[in-house]
Amino acid sequence: MAENPRKPKPPTDVFTPWEDPAAKPLIEFRNVTKRFGEFVAIDDLTIDIYEREFFALLGPSGCGKTTMMRMLAGFESPSAGEILLGGKSMVGIPPNERPVNMMFQSYALFPHLSVWDNIAFGLRRDKKSKSAIAARVDEMLRLTRLEQFARRKPHQISGGQRQRVALARSLAKAPKLLLLDEPLGALDRKLREETQFELMDIQEKTGTTFVIVTHDQEEAMTVASRIAVMEHGKVMQVDTPAKVYEMPNSVYVADFIGDVNLIEGVFSRPAPETCQITYDESEPPIHLDATPGIAEGARVTYAIRPEKIRVSADRPDDLANAAFGKIIDIGYLGDISTYHVELANGQMVKAAMTNSTRVSRREFTWDDEVWLSWRETAGVVLDH
Amino acid sequence: MRRIALIALPYLWLLALFFVPFLIVLKISLSDTALAIPPYAPTLDLSEGWAGIRDWWSGLDFENYVFLTTDSLYWKAYLSSLKIAVISTAITLLVGYPIAYGMSRARDEWRPTLLMLVILPFWTSFLIRVYAWKAILAQEGFLNQVLIGLGVISEPLTILNTNTAVYIGIVYTYLPFMVLPLYAALEKLDDSLLEAAEDLGCTRMKAFWLITIPLSMQGIVAGSFLVFIPVMGEFVIPTLLGGSDTLMIGKVLWEEFFSNRDWPVASAVAIVLLAILIFPIVLFLKNEEKQWESDT
Amino acid sequence: MKTNAILLGAGLALIAGAAAAEEVRVYNWSDYIDEELLTRFEAETGIDLIYDVFDSNELLETKMLAGGSGYDVVVPSGTFLQRQITAGAFQPLDKDKLPNIANMWDVVSSRTAQYDPSNAYSINYMWGTTGIGVNVGKVQELLGEDAPIDSWALVFDPANMEKLSQCGVHFLDAPAEMIPAALKYIGEDPDSHDPDVIAKAEAVYAAVRPYIAKFHSSEYIEALANGEICVAVGWSGDILQARDRAAEAENGNEIAYHAPKEGAQMWFDQMAIPVDAPNPDGAHVFLNFIMDAQNMAAASNYVYYANGNLASQAFLEEDVIGDPAIYPDAATLDNLFTTTPFDAKIQRVVTRLWTTIKSGT
Known part of the structure; x- marks a missing residue:
C-alpha cells in the first residue's frame, strides 16, 4: 500500500509527489521569517512538504531546524509569512488545537504517569470513550512492542523503551503530521540503527507524514524520503538523499553531507562539447562532460566524492582524468580505506577503495606513488 | 568505629535536645501544682535513695490530662489552633505557589536575586517584623491611612487585634517556608513536559492541573507541613496581632505557664499538642523519604 | 560532689570578681519610678544598677517560683508576696x-502585715487602688453629663459599655483584681474563696465582653493619654500619669481617676529580696536608699502613687499629698477592701475563669 522510495518499485509507482505539479502539499511554509530579538532564526523560508513524506530537516545546531519544527507544533509563531497545514493557515492556532503531534528530544514522558497512562494522555483529552481509549492504547503498545511494560513508570524502563513510549504517545492520536525532534539522539549507535528502520516501518504502516529534525546526516539519509539541508535559517537544498549526495547544489551541501574533495579552479570550454577546469599549471585540467550555464573563465569549485576516484599503480587509459601523487596517509575503516594522496603541486586528494582483500595483501602503502583516475561524470561543478 | 561515632553524634544531639527535655516535660505533666520552688510536686529526691524514687513514682498520676478533658477551653483551643493552622496553611499555599512558580519561570540570572528576596526578611528580627505589622494594621495605621487617603473606605477598618491580623501575620511570616520547597520542586520541572501536554491537547490551564500540580506535589506537601506544624503551636503572632478572643493552644500554654503558674497543666497541654502533631510530622517524614527515593 | 560544689563556687567567685563593679538587679513594675533616682543611686553608692520592668504579678511569680531569676530586688503585690513567701521564694x-x-x-x-507578718520579708514601696480612669469629655459625650464615672456600673453595665465601645475600653489583665471588682459590683464578697461565688463573675464579664477592646496591664496609660481609648480599668497612679501626659501634650483629653463608690481594691506593692539573690547586701543597700524620705517622695511625686513612708510626706508635692485619689481621706479609706491569696485549687479556678473570660468563648 504505502509507497516507500527505498524499495524497488515500477517507475510509475515511485513516491515523488514533489515532482507532480498537481499534488497538493500537506505543509506549506510561505516566506516564513522568525526572529528572536536581533537574531534571525528563520530567514524568508518557503518550502512544501507532502502527505506521507518522511521529511528530514538536517543541519548543524543553530541552523533553525528546531525553530521550524516548533513553529509547526505551534510553540512559536512566525514573525512574518505564514504556515499552512492541509491548505489551512495555522496562524494563531494553539498547539492543542493542531492535528500535529510531536515527539520530544528529551521524550518528555510524564514521570508521574505509567506507560499506559502516558500513551492514553492525548486520547483522554479528546473525551473518547473508555473502551476506545483502551483499544487505541493497546494497539500502540503492540505497534511499539511495549505490552509488558504498560504498568511501569518511565523511570523503570530503559532508554530505548522510553523512546518507543514517546513515539507511541505521539502517534496515539493518529495525527496528520508527526514531528520528531532528534528522536534517536539519546540512543547508542547500534540501537539507533535498529530504531531507524523501526521508525521507517512504523511510518509506512501508519501512513503518517513524518518531519524529523536531526543533525546526523546518516540518519537523515537512512530514513528520509527528502532532506532539507539548512544553514543560518535558510534551506540550502531540498532533495532526495541520493540527489543531495550525488548532486549537491553548493559547496556547503557537498561538504556537509559525506566526505568530499573540493578543488578550486577556472572553468573553460576549449571546444563546444568539452568542458574543463584548470586548477594548476603543472597538472592537466579536469575534463568534464557538457556543463551548461557556467561562463567561460568563471572561478568554480569542483566537488568529487572519494569513492569515485580509483587508485592504481599504473596510469589507466580508460578514464578521462588522471593525476599522479604520493600516498601520505591511509585511513583504514574496515570496509573501506581512505587514501590521502598528495599531488605534485601539493593538492591533497582523498580516494576511497573497498577492501575486497585482507590487510596484509593490500596493494598500496605509505609513500607509494600512485595514479588517481576518475570519469568525466564523477564530480560536480559548483558555481561561486 | 568512626562510622559509629558519626551516626551516634546526631542521635546524642537528639537525645540531649529533644528526648531529655521531652521526658522532663512528661514528668512535670504527671505532677501536681504546688506552692514551692519549682512550683510542682513531687520532685525527685535522689538523696533518699530507693525510697525517694518510690515516693516520687507513686506521686505521679494522669490527673492533669483528665482535667484537660473536663474544661471545654482546651479542646476549643486545640480546634481553634487547628482551624487557624489549616486556613493559614491554605492561604500561604495560594499566595506562595504563584510566587514560587514565577521564580522558577524567571530567567536564570534573576533567580538568585529572587531567592534572596524571599529570604531577605529573615535578616530582620521576627519580633520587629511582627511589630511592624501592628503599625501597619492599627486603626491609625498605614493601611487605614492609605485606604482612607485613596477614598476606598471612609471609616478605618478594624484589623489589628482580630483573627484577620493573625492570618496576615502568619501568612507573612511563614511564606518563605512555603515558597522555598515549592520553588525547589517547580525548578526541577522540565518545560518540555508542559509543551508535551499542550501538544497532546491540553490547554495551558489543563496542563497546569495535570502536570505542574502533580509534579510539584512533594513541594506542596513539604511546604504545607513546614507551615502547618509550627503554626499549630504559634504564640507570638496571636499574642501581638490577635485580639483577646484569638484562641490558640500556644497562647493557652503560655497562659497556663506564666499567668496561671500551673506547670503541670501547661506540660500536659504541651504533651497533647505534641501527640496531635506527631501524625502530620510522620506524614511529612514519609513525604521526605519518598522524595529522596525518587531523586535517587 | 562536695568538692565539685566548692570548686564551682570558687569559679563563680572568680568570674564575679572579674566582672569588677558590684551590681544590683532590680525587677520593678513598668512606669513605676523616677529614672533620676536610678542615676542617683549609682552615683551615691557606686553600685551598678540593672533595672528591668514587668507588668504582671503572674509573670513575676512564674519567675520567682522557677527560681534562679538572677534579681536582687523584686516588687510583688500583697497577695502574691504572701504566696511566694509560703513557697520560700524570699529571704528575711x-x-x-x-x-x-x-x-x-x-x-x-499594719495593713501589709496581713500578707507579710511583722513585715519580715518586705518593705512597702507604693500602694494604691484599682479603679476607673475616664476621658471625661468623650464619656460625657456618649453617656451624658451624669455619666456614672465614679461607679463600677460604668464598665459592668452592658448598656453603658455598648456606647463606650465606640471610643474604646481597656481592662487590666489581672484576674486577682478584676474578678474581685466584678464581685463587688454585684454585691458579693470581693475576697470570696468560694468557687461558686467566684464563678458569678463570669456572667458579669460575659455581658460586657464584646465591648472590651483589650485586656492589658500597661498599654492603657499611653492609650488613655493620646485618646485612643476613653475608659480604662486600671491602677490609680497609672491613670494619673496618663492624666499628666495628656495635659502635657495639650491634646484636649481630660483624664480623671475614680475609686468606684461601691468599693475599690486597695493593694500594696512590696519590695523583697529573692532567696537566691546574687547580691543580697547590695539589695539591702538599694532598699535603704529607697526608704530615704526624699528619695521616696521623689518617686511618689513622679508616679502619683501613695507610699508607705511617713517621713517622705514632708517632701511630697501638694497635688500628690492633697489629692484624695492618691491619699484618700478617712471616709474613702473605709470603703476600700483588701483581698487574701487563694490556695492552689481555687487559684486554678480563678485563672481558668479569667482565660475563658478573655477569650470570650
Missing part, C-alpha cells in the same frame, strides 16, 4: 542594714 530582711526603716508609716505597715 536584715533590719540592721536598713536604718531608714524608721521612716515607715504604721498605717500602711
Whole structure:
C-alpha cells in the first residue's frame, strides 16, 4: 500500500509527489521569517512538504531546524509569512488545537504517569470513550512492542523503551503530521540503527507524514524520503538523499553531507562539447562532460566524492582524468580505506577503495606513488 | 568505629535536645501544682535513695490530662489552633505557589536575586517584623491611612487585634517556608513536559492541573507541613496581632505557664499538642523519604 | 560532689570578681519610678544598677517560683508576696542594714502585715487602688453629663459599655483584681474563696465582653493619654500619669481617676529580696536608699502613687499629698477592701475563669 522510495518499485509507482505539479502539499511554509530579538532564526523560508513524506530537516545546531519544527507544533509563531497545514493557515492556532503531534528530544514522558497512562494522555483529552481509549492504547503498545511494560513508570524502563513510549504517545492520536525532534539522539549507535528502520516501518504502516529534525546526516539519509539541508535559517537544498549526495547544489551541501574533495579552479570550454577546469599549471585540467550555464573563465569549485576516484599503480587509459601523487596517509575503516594522496603541486586528494582483500595483501602503502583516475561524470561543478 | 561515632553524634544531639527535655516535660505533666520552688510536686529526691524514687513514682498520676478533658477551653483551643493552622496553611499555599512558580519561570540570572528576596526578611528580627505589622494594621495605621487617603473606605477598618491580623501575620511570616520547597520542586520541572501536554491537547490551564500540580506535589506537601506544624503551636503572632478572643493552644500554654503558674497543666497541654502533631510530622517524614527515593 | 560544689563556687567567685563593679538587679513594675533616682543611686553608692520592668504579678511569680531569676530586688503585690513567701521564694530582711526603716508609716505597715507578718520579708514601696480612669469629655459625650464615672456600673453595665465601645475600653489583665471588682459590683464578697461565688463573675464579664477592646496591664496609660481609648480599668497612679501626659501634650483629653463608690481594691506593692539573690547586701543597700524620705517622695511625686513612708510626706508635692485619689481621706479609706491569696485549687479556678473570660468563648 504505502509507497516507500527505498524499495524497488515500477517507475510509475515511485513516491515523488514533489515532482507532480498537481499534488497538493500537506505543509506549506510561505516566506516564513522568525526572529528572536536581533537574531534571525528563520530567514524568508518557503518550502512544501507532502502527505506521507518522511521529511528530514538536517543541519548543524543553530541552523533553525528546531525553530521550524516548533513553529509547526505551534510553540512559536512566525514573525512574518505564514504556515499552512492541509491548505489551512495555522496562524494563531494553539498547539492543542493542531492535528500535529510531536515527539520530544528529551521524550518528555510524564514521570508521574505509567506507560499506559502516558500513551492514553492525548486520547483522554479528546473525551473518547473508555473502551476506545483502551483499544487505541493497546494497539500502540503492540505497534511499539511495549505490552509488558504498560504498568511501569518511565523511570523503570530503559532508554530505548522510553523512546518507543514517546513515539507511541505521539502517534496515539493518529495525527496528520508527526514531528520528531532528534528522536534517536539519546540512543547508542547500534540501537539507533535498529530504531531507524523501526521508525521507517512504523511510518509506512501508519501512513503518517513524518518531519524529523536531526543533525546526523546518516540518519537523515537512512530514513528520509527528502532532506532539507539548512544553514543560518535558510534551506540550502531540498532533495532526495541520493540527489543531495550525488548532486549537491553548493559547496556547503557537498561538504556537509559525506566526505568530499573540493578543488578550486577556472572553468573553460576549449571546444563546444568539452568542458574543463584548470586548477594548476603543472597538472592537466579536469575534463568534464557538457556543463551548461557556467561562463567561460568563471572561478568554480569542483566537488568529487572519494569513492569515485580509483587508485592504481599504473596510469589507466580508460578514464578521462588522471593525476599522479604520493600516498601520505591511509585511513583504514574496515570496509573501506581512505587514501590521502598528495599531488605534485601539493593538492591533497582523498580516494576511497573497498577492501575486497585482507590487510596484509593490500596493494598500496605509505609513500607509494600512485595514479588517481576518475570519469568525466564523477564530480560536480559548483558555481561561486 | 568512626562510622559509629558519626551516626551516634546526631542521635546524642537528639537525645540531649529533644528526648531529655521531652521526658522532663512528661514528668512535670504527671505532677501536681504546688506552692514551692519549682512550683510542682513531687520532685525527685535522689538523696533518699530507693525510697525517694518510690515516693516520687507513686506521686505521679494522669490527673492533669483528665482535667484537660473536663474544661471545654482546651479542646476549643486545640480546634481553634487547628482551624487557624489549616486556613493559614491554605492561604500561604495560594499566595506562595504563584510566587514560587514565577521564580522558577524567571530567567536564570534573576533567580538568585529572587531567592534572596524571599529570604531577605529573615535578616530582620521576627519580633520587629511582627511589630511592624501592628503599625501597619492599627486603626491609625498605614493601611487605614492609605485606604482612607485613596477614598476606598471612609471609616478605618478594624484589623489589628482580630483573627484577620493573625492570618496576615502568619501568612507573612511563614511564606518563605512555603515558597522555598515549592520553588525547589517547580525548578526541577522540565518545560518540555508542559509543551508535551499542550501538544497532546491540553490547554495551558489543563496542563497546569495535570502536570505542574502533580509534579510539584512533594513541594506542596513539604511546604504545607513546614507551615502547618509550627503554626499549630504559634504564640507570638496571636499574642501581638490577635485580639483577646484569638484562641490558640500556644497562647493557652503560655497562659497556663506564666499567668496561671500551673506547670503541670501547661506540660500536659504541651504533651497533647505534641501527640496531635506527631501524625502530620510522620506524614511529612514519609513525604521526605519518598522524595529522596525518587531523586535517587 | 562536695568538692565539685566548692570548686564551682570558687569559679563563680572568680568570674564575679572579674566582672569588677558590684551590681544590683532590680525587677520593678513598668512606669513605676523616677529614672533620676536610678542615676542617683549609682552615683551615691557606686553600685551598678540593672533595672528591668514587668507588668504582671503572674509573670513575676512564674519567675520567682522557677527560681534562679538572677534579681536582687523584686516588687510583688500583697497577695502574691504572701504566696511566694509560703513557697520560700524570699529571704528575711536584715533590719540592721536598713536604718531608714524608721521612716515607715504604721498605717500602711499594719495593713501589709496581713500578707507579710511583722513585715519580715518586705518593705512597702507604693500602694494604691484599682479603679476607673475616664476621658471625661468623650464619656460625657456618649453617656451624658451624669455619666456614672465614679461607679463600677460604668464598665459592668452592658448598656453603658455598648456606647463606650465606640471610643474604646481597656481592662487590666489581672484576674486577682478584676474578678474581685466584678464581685463587688454585684454585691458579693470581693475576697470570696468560694468557687461558686467566684464563678458569678463570669456572667458579669460575659455581658460586657464584646465591648472590651483589650485586656492589658500597661498599654492603657499611653492609650488613655493620646485618646485612643476613653475608659480604662486600671491602677490609680497609672491613670494619673496618663492624666499628666495628656495635659502635657495639650491634646484636649481630660483624664480623671475614680475609686468606684461601691468599693475599690486597695493593694500594696512590696519590695523583697529573692532567696537566691546574687547580691543580697547590695539589695539591702538599694532598699535603704529607697526608704530615704526624699528619695521616696521623689518617686511618689513622679508616679502619683501613695507610699508607705511617713517621713517622705514632708517632701511630697501638694497635688500628690492633697489629692484624695492618691491619699484618700478617712471616709474613702473605709470603703476600700483588701483581698487574701487563694490556695492552689481555687487559684486554678480563678485563672481558668479569667482565660475563658478573655477569650470570650
